Amino acid sequence: MTLASDHDTAPQVGDLAPKNSLPSGETLIRGLIWAVVLFLCLTPFLLVFAISFGHKVEGASWVWGFSLDNYKRVFVGAEWPDNVTFLYLQKLWYSLYYAVIAAILAVITAFPFTYFMTGLSRRAQAAWLVFILSSLSLSEVFIVMGWDVLLSNRSGLPMLFKVSGATQWLKDVGWFDTLRDWGLANPRNVKFKTSVFATVLTMAYLVWPYAVILLYPPLSRLDRSTVEAAQTMGAGPWTVMRTVILPSVRLPLVGSMLLLFVFLLGVYVAVTVFAEPAKQTMAVSVYEAVRGNTLNAPFGSAQAMILLVTAAVFLGLGQWLSRRNA
Amino acid sequence: MMARTLKTLFMALSALMLALPIMVVSGAALNSGRTMFFPPREPTLARFKEFFITETVWVTALTNSMIVAFASAALAVLIAWPLAYALWSRGTKASQVLAGLGSMPFALPPIVFGVGLGFLWAFLGVLGSLWAGVVSHAALFLALPLVTISIGLQSIDRAHLDAAATMGATPAVTFRTVILPQTIPYTLSGFFFALVLSFNEFIVMFFVSASSYSTVTLQIFNSLRNGYTPTMAVAAITFIVVSLAVFGAIARFGDLPRLMGAEPAKK
Structure with a gap:
């Protein structure tokens, strides 16, 4: 793979790389860089892709495989078509x-x-x-x-609301219930x-x-x-x-x-x-x-x-x- | 006049909002008790001593963070240089593809890259070794020096290169006397960007450390469930001070606005 790509990058006119150096050395370096980048930046993603088709075995382990069960489980649940869950x-x-x-x-x-x-x-x-x-x-x-x-809830803004009387004020004007509807308050004070x-x-x-x-x-x-x-x-x-x-x-x-x-x-x-x-x-x-x-x-x-x-x-x-x- | 006041007010408000959680965490570091209060009760500096000297958990974590940050940033620069150089000097399709691949880990959700790296190191039997963490971060942050070095190379005046060539300099000499000196500030910036982000990174390190060692961010996450202690806040202060120092230095010795994409300064 790396060697094939090296042919694509044949030196061009105006090339700034040393021209008198041994071509084999240059090819070697370029091959090495390709190998390093492919290994570090691509293989992790490929592994995730490959393993996503495997399945779990007893304990905490898993084996390779080729089934779309994991994807099926994400989209419609494991028990599909008897049972659908999203x-x-x-x-x-x-x-x-x-x-x-x-x-x-x-x-x-x-x-x-x-x-x-x-x-x-x-x-x-x-x-x-x-x-x-x-x-x-x-x-x-x-x-x-x-x-x-x-x-x-015990420090920060909710505490500040309570101490400054803002909570009481919110209750007085009736906005407190709106906050409760939004899930931003418990019966006593605002909560975030x-x-x-x-x-x-x-x-x-x-x-x-x-x-x-x-x-x-x-x-x-x-x-x-x-x-x-x-x-x-x-x-x-x-x-x-x-x-x-x-x-x-x-x-x-x-x-x-x-x-x-x-x-x-x-x-x-x-x-x-x-x-x-x-x-x-x-x-x-x-x-x-x-x-x-x-x-x-x-x-x-x-x-x-x-x-x-x-x-x-x-x-x-x-x-x-x-x-x-x- | 009115617009000007509003403008200043908006910027000040943004800055305050940005600084708020940082100030709260920093203030909490001064607490003498074991609980995080804000404002702090009975301010003391004892937590700083704990973090840097007496509590081995934190000292070890800090050492690990430093090793990973420095080594991975250096490695990232080392890999990024030939990539950026090939991209600049050749600009072929292949070098573009290579640079794209190198930037991929940074552009995609880090949790996916972290999971993948976890598998990779497990296969090679080195999951949980510190140097696997170093290499992981180098790959993750490769994009940063790649970008800064590319900006540096692009800012070289082609006339200098032509002049050097006319005067008979070999490519190797040109590289050493023209290209390298002009790109050193950009290389250093890339190094420090990678360093600071590695220092603060959490999720990838979480997957590749496999709980066999911990860095400061991992240690803090582990302590999240047991509630915060003021010692953790000292870590936060340390981190923000390091970041300010590093970026301050980049701004002092380099052209930070230009690095961030502004037009070159008019002199």
Whole structure:
């Protein structure tokens, strides 16, 4: 495989690689690089694919095989056609649901921020970028820990609501019952854990810095003179936004949402901590099957493959959109 | 004037929102008791001593994190260089495919890559060894140095290369005297991006460590069920300080806006 590809990469005119070196040595290096990349970046995915057709045996082990039972179980349940259950499709649905809302929320709030940031001096931009990148690289476990402290019932926001009298006020004006209907309050006080709200909030927070980084290149390359021209001609800020800025960054906006969405499909820690047990996602289910309680690696692999295909479809969609509009 | 105030207000609010959970966690590190309170009760620095010196669990985890981060970032740079170089100098279909393959682990959900790597290392009988973790992270974060080095190579002025060639420099000499010096800042940035993200990574490490060793993020996740202790918050502070220092250094010595995709600075 590697040798065949080497012929495709025959040196071209203007080649910068040393021409006097032994061709065999160069071929060797190129073959080695191909081997390393294929081995490290492709085989793990191929293994997941292959194992998804196997089946579990007694104990925690599994054997190779070729059956579509694992996929059948994901889509219609193991007892199909006698009994149909959409339990795992529901998990996939929650994966998509959380990811869509969080991605849109992150991009909508990051967009004005990034636009303002790119209007600053280059030094100020660099300082903001340091801050953004630091929070971007902060581990999911720390972020979840922070929000957990902020949202947990005995400290943080619920406590603040109670002490400040906001809870009493909510009860007085009658909004408290609405919050209870939404699952954001227990009889005594507001509660955010566990709820869809907390899950989506943490997930949006998780990708917010990514949204800024993704929107930064198109917004910083935006031609500010057209904005100024529109302003001179008397366009208000909203008109400028609607007619000049948004049309020119529509594509990066959609592209960023897609990328963040794909990223959020795989979120694990935030969902386990903040989502209700009945509303967990496919990523959590993959974990349960491969390392958790159920220990059924082939079934976990099948779910991982479905997650992967979903991600790939949306990444492909993004590629297609950008190419069509290029 | 009004718009300006609103603008500043919005940015300040975003920054506050972004810093809020970090501040809460950091504040909790000062608690003297075993429970996380915010604001902290009886502030003390005893937790810092525990994290860095006395509690072996955390010291071992921190050492493992450092080994994995430094070694995997170095390995990622080493693999990324020839990929980026081939992409820049040849730009053939094959080198594009290769670069695409190299970026795949970073672009797809990490939980799937983690599960796959878990199988791979189990087959080879090395699941749970620290160096398997190093190689895993190198593969996962290969895309980062690949991107920064590519940006660096693209920013080289082709006129310099032509000049070197006209003056009779061999490709090897050109590489050493023109290409390498101009790309070193970008290579270093790629290294540090990979380093910081590896330091903070959780899910892939979770699958490839197979509970036989733990890094700081794994250790924190393990402790999630037993409730938080203020010592964990010290870890969070350490991480954020490391990130700030690293990115601050990149901004100080390199062109951070350019690395992030802004137009080259006008001088």
